[in-house]
Amino acid sequence: MCARIHPMKGLVLEQIEFKPPTDREYAGYKRVLDQLWLAQLNVPYDNGLVQYDDITSFGFGGDHLIPQTDVTCPGNALEVAQTKLLEGILVTRAVPGICVQEVPTGLATHSLEAIGTKEFRIAEQGSALEVSSLAKISWYEYQQKITFDDHGEIDVALGATGDVAPGGVGGAMFGTDPAYGWQLGGQRTEQGEPTHAASHWHNAIWRVDFGIDRGERQYVEQWDYDNVAEPGAVPKLTGTSLRKQRAFHAVPGKTMEHDTWFRVLNPDSLNADGHPRSYEIVNRNLPHREIDVFAPLMSFTNVHPCQEYASMNLHAGCPGESVLDYVTDAEGELDDPVAWVNVGFHHIDRDEDQSPMHMHWQRFQLVPRDFFAQKPTIADDRACINGAGWIDSLDSPCVATNLAAPTVTAVGDEVSVGTTLHATPGRWNERRTSWEYSYLWLRDGQPIIGGDDAHPLGRDYVVTAADQGARLSVRVTASHPGFPSGHADSDPLQVPPSNLWPTGSPxxxxxxxxxxxxxxxxxxxxxxxxxxxxxxxxxxxxxxxxxxxxxxxxxxxxxxxxxxxxxxxxxxxxxxxxxxxxxxxxxxxxxxxxxxxxxxxxxx
Structure with missing residues (x-):
């Protein structure tokens, strides 16, 4: 990806691509997003006295960008070059403005697989890459943080810390009416009335420009679930999909139900199972129903060069417009989608917000849906589990696993030149498949070179003079198409040295x-x-x-x-x-x- 700091948007990420840890799914990188940035942060107070647009009125870059320290960024702090006019002079500075660090995510997977047992099978700890920046807007200090985990999920978060504002225009921050706020501490007016910190919203809208596998066309799909059971019966839910042909708003209770979800897919990019690659948008936040721009939980439009901000747009091509205008004015098929994702948060202050206020978060996730045929971090011994049909083989992992070592025995009473040695494969797991076995003979742990520089590979081996005094063993490989192979060595068999044999010609x-x-x-x-x-x-x-x-x-x-x-x-x-x-x-x-x-x- 590319990361930069924009004077207004703050942290901007572009050309976001994902590479799995192995080539099992695909080699190299595949595009997920073309662009991602915070397109507006609107802060209206419940008492109606003030309303701020922190992105378009102040900006998260420029002088508002907070330099990183070892405390704010335990990882790597990347320098950001900034320029501005100061008393008519162009001033340039470089500050550590972007933090990049790898972080643990805790237990990622755990599976016993066999039902009713407590036998340990698979357990993994996860990891993720965090890219973040800090900005100070008045009394609030914000962290934009994008987290990319090891199985392809993207967590987009805005955190708010800093301090509760001490006052405000016309008593906006601390009023006397408890209907509009929450009493903090014991502060009172001169008349002895208790004051209340005004409740307010943080209406954050992110602009997400999808680029699934760099597709020339991408579709938005809506999924709705309905109960089709008879009244009083056990619920019976049916899921139906609808491809959205035009730009639209997704408004809870109007154009979408509480269990509606959306994904963006590339119909021309298929995973190994033939399913179109897509990303699902998981957004369980609260939109501000009383402000039209922030009432939709999400809106979808086609990419347009002038549509940069969700409201109070600063681009000269469509100045002052909002996402409402973008949807209304949209023409043509929705096939290059931008999602305007609203992560609203109603902040009702509490005593514990003093001081400084503990970070509170508002976030959504972009989750791969069929971007991979299996999760990219899948363990080898689960690689064969893909769809139904494996449940009858709960006892064995997919990878060939040796349960009893191969053996080597001599045909006859003694080992000498000309003696035939015979190998058995040992015992292997065979619940999910039947293995094919190959044999490699070893002399003192090294492959034996046979005729025409080839290795003896059969189950039988004839002892030669070169084996005198050496230890012979066999390496068995169990394999089957589509399954990871396994290897196991037999115990070595000692061949008597040459001085115990009859001497030949000088x-x-x-x-x-x-x-x-x-x-x-x-x-x-x-x-x-x-x-x-x-x-x-x-x-x-x-x-x-x-x-x-x-x-x-x-x-x-x-x-x-x-x-x-x-x-x-x-x-x-x-x-x-x-x-x-x-x-x-x-x-x-x-x-x-x-x-x-x-x-x-x-x-x-």
Whole structure:
């Protein structure tokens, strides 16, 4: 996203996009909102004496912006450049005006899954990114705070702190009529009448410009629920959707019921299940029914460049207009929606508001609805749960889970060269699917290189001379399309060393440096082509040769090469100028003894 401070709107966020922690849903970022800002804060007092428009009359930026400190911003405070005219001189300042911090959100998920048990299954703590700013308007101090959590929800909040105003024009802040306020402390007039802090509204309207997956068309959908049961019967609720074709107001009790909700969707962007991606607007606040502009809980219009503020609009293209005018004057299909979300709060002062007043909040949420086929932070062992049909498999997680380790047994009474080893997969969870098993044989924990440099992958393995003195085991992988795989290793099986076996023919290992390309200016461009031959009396040695190249005590190259007719070759690259030692070891086989060769190499 992009974040900035506007002189009037204060904190402005643009190009808000979300990237899941894995590529299971999609790779990279997808757009959610094009723009988000506070479009008006209207404060009318119940006694009718004063009414303020804090955004369009004062503004949350400029001199009203409060610099962040370590207390107000434990995270990162971003500098904001501001300019203004001061006595005819253009003055520029940079202040830490935007706070960005990661915060914990508490327990995010917990599931035992199996009904009637208390076996621990899944529990996660959540986290979120907060972006905020502070502004002082008269006695009130406001925090604009937008919170983005790890599963895609956006919490849009306005918090108010500061102090209760001590006086006011014509007794607006403290009057004597208890019908318009609440008595704070023991303050009285000269005539001995108790005074009351005037109750008032904070009518905050946010402008939310949707951009679901950067769609060329986006629709607003209204959902209403009706009870269709016979009178006196158990309630039976039906949900019906209606696509809103034109700009409109959503007014409680008139154009919407208490259980009506709205979402904005992109019909051309589908999740993995084929459902259109959308965001739902969750707003459970109270609109001010007596002021027409602030009576709708929400209003929807198409994007228009001059419609910046919900009331007392400052843009020269449509000066002084309000959201009422925007809806009335709207033309054409509603297909690029802006939501004007009203989060009204009726502040009836209390003794505890003194002093300073504890922060009180008015907020709404933008919640992903089918933006993902599953929540973006879903655990691997629940990834296969998508829709109905999984309830019969409550005992097992989706990921392949080993319950009893694989085993390796020798066919015959003893282990020797030529002995066949047989692997079993062990026991795995198989309630949700049947697994397919693959086998990888390991020598001392490392994959064994087989014929043509391939790994032996079957359930059976024949012991070779190269396995003398080593510990052999098998790694089993359980897999199934659409499910996360699992791995498990068997206990190792010790192969007797070669000195317990009959000795074969004496062997000789030789190293021949076929070609050395020298390095230049000490750079690592030198390379050597090595050829190793192993010869034996009355036999052709088989198996592998281990090759090491050392510079001093440091090993700079290691390779295991398979003999073919008693010979093998390899290339050592990226050699600096200097002296090297080459060692080739042959472990022997059933017909030939072990041997080694050592030679020096110099690269200039």
């Amino acid at each position: 062997t000789r290992t030789a190293i021949k440096k076929v070609k050395v390309q020298e390095s230049r200016n000490g750079k690592a461009s030198g390379r050597a082509r090595l050829r190793i031959s192993v010869t034996a009396e009355n036999a052709t040695p088989t198996g592998n040769v281990t090759i090491r190249v050392k510079q001093g005590k440091r090993v700079v190259f290691k390779s295991v090469q398979r003999l073919r007719r008693g010979t093998t070759a390899t290339t050592v690259r990226r050699l600096h100028a200097g002296r090297y030692t080459i060692v080739a070891r042959y472990p022997g086989d059933a017909a030939a003894r072990k041997s080694k060769a050592k030679t020096a190499l110099r690269v200039r």
